[in-house]
Amino acid sequence: MHADTIPETTIWAALENCSMNAGNRPVITESGVDWTFLQLKEASEKLAGRLTNRGIGRSSRVMTMLPNSIDHVILLLALSRLGAIWAAISPDQRGPSLDHMLVTVNPKLIIAVPEFAAILDSEDRLILFDQQTSRLVDMISDFGVDLPSSKGFPDDVRAIVFTSGTTGPPKGTLVTERMLMASAWGAAHAADVAAGDRFLLWEPLYHVGGSQMIILALLLPVRLFIVSRFSVSRFWQQVREHEITKLHYLGGVLEILLSQPTNPLDSGHAIKLGFGAGARPDVWRAFEDRFGIPLREVYGLTEASSFATLNLEGHVGSIGKPMPWFNISLVNEDGIEIPAGEVGEIVINPKVDGLLTPGYLGNPEATAALLRDGALYTGDLARGDGKAGFFFVGRHKDAIRRRGEIISAWEIETALMAHPDIAECAAIAVPATIGEEDILVFIRSANTDLPALVAWVAQTLPRRSQPRYWVQVDDFPRTSSARIAKTQLCPDTENAYDSENP
Numbered sequence: 001m002h003a004d005t006i007p008e009t010t011i012w013a014a015l016e017n018c019s020m021n022a023g024n025r026p027v028i029t030e031s032g033v034d035w036t037f038l039q040l041k042e043a044s045e046k047l048a049g050r051l052t053n054r055g056i057g058r059s060s061r062v063m064t065m066l067p068n069s070i071d072h073v074i075l076l077l078a079l080s081r082l083g084a085i086w087a088a089i090s091p092d093q094r095g096p097s098l099d100h101m102l103v104t105v106n107p108k109l110i111i112a113v114p115e116f117a118a119i120l121d122s123e124d125r126l127i128l129f130d131q132q133t134s135r136l137v138d139m140i141s142d143f144g145v146d147l148p149s150s151k152g153f154p155d156d157v158r159a160i161v162f163t164s165g166t167t168g169p170p171k172g173t174l175v176t177e178r179m180l181m182a183s184a185w186g187a188a189h190a191a192d193v194a195a196g197d198r199f200l201l202w203e204p205l206y207h208v209g210g211s212q213m214i215i216l217a218l219l220l221p222v223r224l225f226i227v228s229r230f231s232v233s234r235f236w237q238q239v240r241e242h243e244i245t246k247l248h249y250l251g252g253v254l255e256i257l258l259s260q261p262t263n264p265l266d267s268g269h270a271i272k273l274g275f276g277a278g279a280r281p282d283v284w285r286a287f288e289d290r291f292g293i294p295l296r297e298v299y300g301l302t303e304a305s306s307f308a309t310l311n312l313e314g315h316v317g318s319i320g321k322p323m324p325w326f327n328i329s330l331v332n333e334d335g336i337e338i339p340a341g342e343v344g345e346i347v348i349n350p351k352v353d354g355l356l357t358p359g360y361l362g363n364p365e366a367t368a369a370l371l372r373d374g375a376l377y378t379g380d381l382a383r384g385d386g387k388a389g390f391f392f393v394g395r396h397k398d399a400i401r402r403r404g405e406i407i408s409a410w411e412i413e414t415a416l417m418a419h420p421d422i423a424e425c426a427a428i429a430v431p432a433t434i435g436e437e438d439i440l441v442f443i444r445s446a447n448t449d450l451p452a453l454v455a456w457v458a459q460t461l462p463r464r465s466q467p468r469y470w471v472q473v474d475d476f477p478r479t480s481s482a483r484i485a486k487t488q489l490c491p492d493t494e495n496a497y498d499s500e501n502p
Helices: 011-022 037-052 070-082 095-105 177-191 208-219 235-241 253-258 281-291 364-370 409-416 450-458
Strands: 026-030 033-036 061-065 085-088 109-112 126-128 157-163 171-176 198-201 223-226 246-249 273-276 295-299 326-331 343-350 375-385 389-395 399-402 405-408 422-431 437-445 469-472
Touching: 011 037, 011 070, 011 208, 026 037, 026 070, 033 037, 037 070, 061 070, 061 095, 070 085, 070 208, 095 171, 157 177, 157 208, 171 177, 177 208, 177 246, 177 273, 177 295, 198 208, 198 235, 198 246, 208 223, 253 273, 253 281, 281 295, 326 375, 364 375, 389 405, 389 409, 399 422, 399 437, 405 409, 409 422, 409 437, 450 469
Parallel strands: 026 223, 061 085, 061 109, 085 157, 109 126, 198 223, 246 273, 273 295, 437 469
Antiparallel strands: 026 033, 157 171, 326 343, 343 375, 375 389, 399 405, 422 437
8 A cells, every 4th residue: 555645535435435345345353243344334324323313413522431342333433424523532531531521522422331320320411331231223212313414524523532641631632534534544554554454453442543443444455353452461362363464553562562471472473564653762673573573663643643754664763754645844942943963843734734633622722832834733852864754752741850951751761661670661750859850760670679770770871861769660550552641650759769868
């Protein structure tokens, strides 16, 4: 798949095309049950008809709190048929973030797992759905309402995707049909998709990494095998059982797989290529060596149709060069483009209209900071290299200001991950007794000799970047894409190891 032109279509139009030309071909499998395009179309039309009985139509907002399942896929297709807006969030969401999302979206209908009964028991707009007992379509009464004739346009907003962010409440990113098509086409480029490729759909559908794979299957002849979530204990068994050919990785997935004991079956698979984001150089090399899977690193964000860069040339550590539909530049704090070799903010300029988000729902201030003069200011830092493309350095928001200097948490974490005893780590800022901030680092490590680790770091990092506080953890809280959820890490240093006062 080498075409640079993003398909000018919609989700529903793509499904209709597949149903007409390959209707009986299985496209999605769940728990051993195959679903063809015709079956998906029939089920989603039936559900769409019943949703109209609940007042759902064009631009209606429907919030879902569901795990991966064929019913969740059918619901996405049904909402696309109606021109409704899908606001999918994690079924594990709780507390202030959930309250914020509900207020932001103000959905006309909420479809959630039964666990939400106690949390949302006063909601008259709530449907509790347990796939183990019924199909979603059977839970909504049928009064024979006709479907609308209009089926939507590429620039219609189709989804609200909440970004996890590093500070503040989640922001509801408005995502259009065109953006979803671009995200799927970007995945196709990154995966070098060939007819017959098979993907394990472990990415949550409430993350753009999951929804883009559904759309990919409507555009190109691939097969998806749905699992409810990523499971390290079952992953390789699932890969072999379904003869998976391409691996999509996000966040900490590679590190998690590498942390498992070596096995003779590590190379007993059909995966030809891995593509995704977040592979540190040491992890990159170790993963390729152990599992025999070449990796392609990308960079992107939901606000810019998921994929912005792609490393096709194998430069370890590089996030690659711009996708064919984007120009990318690096600018300083004054917005002036900087020369190669210097670190600056990543700015994305589309070559094609409509590939950047229209904005954040109900948040004009954040939208204005994100979108300026037709470009998207990411808040991410990178260094340019004319030959190898771009090298990700860190985030403005993930930076630590220590004694007048800005330090990237990524710099600290990358250095620590080079230690053989450290499986994962996360660095955050905490208030300092002298200066602005100190560094607190959380590590998942079998080595309990923290003074030895501190001594090692003294030889590895410049003094300004050496953590003061250390905490050992058994595991980390995580976002929906398996990244470490830094906002959930406790900044209390009272029980931490203090390297300045051991």
